[in-house]
Amino acid sequence: MSDTLWENNIRFERAIEAFLDEVVPPAPDRAAARSVLDAIEAANAAVHGYGSQVFLRSLGECFERLHGHPASPAERARCEALAATVSSAEVELIPGVAETLGALAERHELLLLTKGDRAEQQAKIEASGLAGRFRAVHIVPEKDVAAYRRLAEQHGLVPERSWMIGNSPKSDIVPARRAGLNAVFIPHQHTWVLENDVELDPHDTGVLQLAAFTELGEHF
Missing domain, CATH: 1.10.150 (DNA polymerase; domain 1)
Structure with missing residues (x-):
């Protein structure tokens, strides 16, 4: 994410x-x-x-x-x-993310799931200063259905009460839904074109679409 x-x-x-x-x-x-x-x-x-x-x-x-x-x-x-x-560890947080995560962490158990080169992703996570907001951080080669099912099993998640939050239809929303989790879709104008080549079901009531990360506090 x-x-x-x-x-x-x-x-x-x-x-x-x-x-x-x-x-x-x-x-x-x-x-x-x-x-x-x-x-x-x-x-x-x-x-x-x-x-x-x-x-x-x-x-x-x-x-x-x-x-x-x-x-x-x-x-x-x-x-x-x-x-x-593209591998620089310096990160530019999206406005309101740190504050929103802090508030959510007081009410919910947060997990971070991201994909990519392990060393590069780990460096960015550490540079972000956000790791402490999450119970656990997972870096995987691919965010597919199997990855979400492993995450749910490892942490004893109840899928229908758990939510994946992300900007990628391909990696965040569709596989999470197929694994039985709910999902929050927050579109990003610069999402990789290859992550946008999957269409979301407009009738899927298990997907909540928000305009900004800061809106999460109004729903959770």
Whole structure:
């Protein structure tokens, strides 16, 4: 739930914009180049997971796909610099998150579930200063139905009385609902496009949609 608590994917978007500006030209056009990169990222995520090193792999493969040859040492170095920007442990909390979590922690048991490279995610969690608000923190390779079921079993959760809070339909809402948990969907304008390619059931009464994280206090 990284983008639910702090800005995360915006770093990737900024790096991609710079990649398309500085490294990719002369691609056929910007939209076509982005489509190629999205497809490569989806394939690499399925095999290699997430994080800056997988992102770097995707940038290199995208360059080679578009240009027909591997990146030069200078181009490779620029890709490495861009990939490094997404792994910075410095975090920018979304406004109101710390205060809202503090209030919720007084009334409820909170767990943090996030996915990605373990070392990079752990560094961001520590830098956020939020770890103390949670009973436990779990970093997993993928947030799928099995991950939610393991979490519920490990902590003795009653699924129908438990809520997953997140911004990703693909990783937060749909798999949590399939595991029997309720879910709170808080859309984020910079959610990764590959996390938005799953549609939510508008008639699902087990999903509560809110406009901002701070609204949680009004419901819980």
